[in-house]
Amino acid sequence: MVQMKKVLITGVAGFIGFHTAKKLLEKGFLIVGVDNLNDYYDVSLKKDRLAILKDYEGFVFYEKDISEGLDVEKTGGVIHLAAQAGVRYSLENPLAYEQANNKGTLQVFEYARKNGIKKVVYASSSSVYGDCQEAPFKEDFKLDKPISLYAATKKYNELMAYTYHHLYGIKMTGLRFFTVYGPWGRPDMALFKFTKNILREKEIEVYNKGEMFRDFTYVDDIVSGVIKSYEKDFQYEIFNLARGETVKLMDFIKAIEKATGKKAKISFKELQPGDVLRTDGDISKARRMLGYQPSISVDEGVKKFVEWYKEYYL
Numbered sequence: 001m002v003q004m005k006k007v008l009i010t011g012v013a014g015f016i017g018f019h020t021a022k023k024l025l026e027k028g029f030l031i032v033g034v035d036n037l038n039d040y041y042d043v044s045l046k047k048d049r050l051a052i053l054k055d056y057e058g059f060v061f062y063e064k065d066i067s068e069g070l071d072v073e074k075t076g077g078v079i080h081l082a083a084q085a086g087v088r089y090s091l092e093n094p095l096a097y098e099q100a101n102n103k104g105t106l107q108v109f110e111y112a113r114k115n116g117i118k119k120v121v122y123a124s125s126s127s128v129y130g131d132c133q134e135a136p137f138k139e140d141f142k143l144d145k146p147i148s149l150y151a152a153t154k155k156y157n158e159l160m161a162y163t164y165h166h167l168y169g170i171k172m173t174g175l176r177f178f179t180v181y182g183p184w185g186r187p188d189m190a191l192f193k194f195t196k197n198i199l200r201e202k203e204i205e206v207y208n209k210g211e212m213f214r215d216f217t218y219v220d221d222i223v224s225g226v227i228k229s230y231e232k233d234f235q236y237e238i239f240n241l242a243r244g245e246t247v248k249l250m251d252f253i254k255a256i257e258k259a260t261g262k263k264a265k266i267s268f269k270e271l272q273p274g275d276v277l278r279t280d281g282d283i284s285k286a287r288r289m290l291g292y293q294p295s296i297s298v299d300e301g302v303k304k305f306v307e308w309y310k311e312y313y314l
């Protein structure tokens with residue numbers, strides 16, 4: 001029997017995949033990593049993350065597109081993080097989401113079924129809550145009004161996971177991540193773009209007059225939630241992984257100003273189609289069933305990001 005400590009991680013060169021793989025390698029797991037290294041954002045950032053993982057003996061990597069099927073060695077379980085991420089880009093290129101998130105996820109579930117793998121942890125997103133007026137968001141809310149195609153694909157992934165659990169008895173845990181940030185973060189996300197421009201004394205674009213709220217979650221807290229989910233033995237569950245505290249965008253910008261020691265030059269823009277005004281995750285289920293305990297505040301987390309950014313880019 002292939003041991004549970006040998007794990008397939010999809011999207012391993014991505015932001016969350018890299019941190020998850022690194023933590024598991026440090027804990028003595030063997031990681032089979034898959035990523036297609038696409039150019040949605042700077043490929044050299046993905047390659048630099050991979051170079052760090054390749055230093056561990058327990059790491060093997062396959063450059064593959066998951067939507068074409070996963071003919072890789074059998075593992076004891078799967079952590080599926082590969083996806084076409086980003087809400088705004090789903091308005092420009094919806095078919096990329098169909099390919100990576102719908103077809104890709106189906107191929108990952110098929111890999112599990114064909115290899116008799118009984119455990120899959122997969123990434124969903126807080127965007128499935130859409131314009132939900134009731135806050136904080138709870139996992140059992142009825143959600144059938146996604147306001148972006150990205151959100152729709154993530155909701156569909158949760159439905160597919162239920163079907164594969166029902167038909168084949170695969171244990172499925174879906175994780176709704178809430179705005180994840182931290183070192184090695186994504187260049188398409190606000191913290192990265194704001195830090196880059198504030199340091200170069202350029203304007204930053206802030207939507208809806210800054211009247212937006214996000215439950216920002218530090219990447220190490222997310223990774224601890226992913227690993228706890230993998231180590232438990234749930235049949236079919238969905239968890240919010242958030243900090244559990246919503247922060248006004250303007251206060252987030254103040255934390256960046258504090259960490260960089262520079263004042264932001266702000267250009268206010270209209271709310272972007274597909275964007276939600278507020279995310280606010282109820283994490284009581286994750287606390288109770290996973291023992292999940294986010295511990296990094298926005299001030300600490302932003303400081304760690306800015307330190308990494310300066311060391312990596314400047």
Ligand SMILES: NC(=O)c1ccc[n+]([C@@H]2O[C@H](COP(=O)([O-])OP(=O)(O)OC[C@H]3O[C@@H](n4cnc5c(N)ncnc54)[C@H](O)[C@@H]3O)[C@@H](O)[C@H]2O)c1
Nearest residue numbers: 011013014015016035036038065066082083123177179180
């Ligand atoms: N970062 C966040 O705030 C956030 C929030 C909610 C949900 N998520 C979800 O968490 C997961 C990880 O996100 P991330 O922030 O690390 O994003 P990321 O873009 O950094 O990582 C995704 C990785 O998947 C790879 N990939 C994409 N399509 C692929 C394909 N067809 N075949 C193989 N590899 C492919 C990409 O090259 C990338 O390295 C995604 O499923 C994302 O939707 C992220």
